[in-house]
Amino acid sequence: xxxxxxxxxxxxxxxxxxxxxxxxxxxxxxxxxxxxxxxxxxxxxxxxxxxxxxxxxxxxxxxxxxxxxxxxxxxxxxxxxxxxxxxxxxxxxxxxxxxxxxxxxxxxxxxxxxxxxxxxxxxxxxxxxxxxxxxxxxxxxxxxxxxxxxxxxxxxxxxxxxxxxxxxxxxxxxxxxxxxx
Numbered sequence: 001x002x003x004x005x006x007x008x009x010x011x012x013x014x015x016x017x018x019x020x021x022x023x024x025x026x027x028x029x030x031x032x033x034x035x036x037x038x039x040x041x042x043x044x045x046x047x048x049x050x051x052x053x054x055x056x057x058x059x060x061x062x063x064x065x066x067x068x069x070x071x072x073x074x075x076x077x078x079x080x081x082x083x084x085x086x087x088x089x090x091x092x093x094x095x096x097x098x099x100x101x102x103x104x105x106x107x108x109x110x111x112x113x114x115x116x117x118x119x120x121x122x123x124x125x126x127x128x129x130x131x132x133x134x135x136x137x138x139x140x141x142x143x144x145x146x147x148x149x150x151x152x153x154x155x156x157x158x159x160x161x162x163x164x165x166x167x168x169x170x171x172x173x174x175x176x177x178x179x180x181x
Contacts, residue, residue: 006043010036019092026093027157030150034120037143041127041136048130057129064126071108071119078107091157103162105169111178113169114151118176121147151175 013035014021020028042049051058076097079085083100091099108115124143128136158166174181 002043006040009039009043013039016095023093025153027150027154028093030146030153031117031120033146034117034124034143034150037139037146038120038124038127040139041124041143044133044136044139045127045130049127051130057132061126061129064122064129068119068122068126071112071115071122074108075115075119078104078109082106089161091161093157103165103169105173109173111174113173113175114154117147117151117154121176 013032017028017032017035020026021032023029054062079097079100082102082104083097084102085097085099086101087096087099089099089101112118121144124140124147128140155166155170162169
């Protein structure tokens with residue numbers, strides 16, 4: 001039954017990513033892999049997502065999932081507010097709100113270059129911590145690897161679009177976690 005639910009819930013994710021499914025040089029395919037890993041974790045851990053009693057593991061899990069929400073909402077807000085979003089930017093791997101024409105170095109982007117991937121990684125580990133199993137731990141590692149790979153590819157895309165200003169931004173801003181990584 002879980003496999004059926006996973007397949008049904010995968011359809012919208014695949015639909016969102018269809019334009020980049022066969023492009024190994026674009027970040028969209030690897031972003032889809034992260035989404036699929038998180039979906040698998042959520043389907044497998046669905047009965048543990050809502051807990052009545054909190055221990056340290058559950059508190060950390062909840063903190064990671066809340067931080068995930070803060071990261072993604074902050075990123076989307078600032079991208080729409082300051083990114084100079086334009087449909088003229090013709091990168092089919094990007095969603096409409098991601099088609100920024102201005103390099104954003106304020107808000108959450110002042111501290112993290114890839115807050116949306118950070119959000120996905122925080123979510124993956126937060127969902128895993130609800131109930132840890134060896135196979136699910138491997139899925140969380142796969143999500144992490146796919147997220148890092150997607151971010152590295154996106155860095156190349158950003159360098160190609162924004163040029164030297166993005167290279168300078170990379171030197172002063174962490175990739176995923178403020179002041180750490």
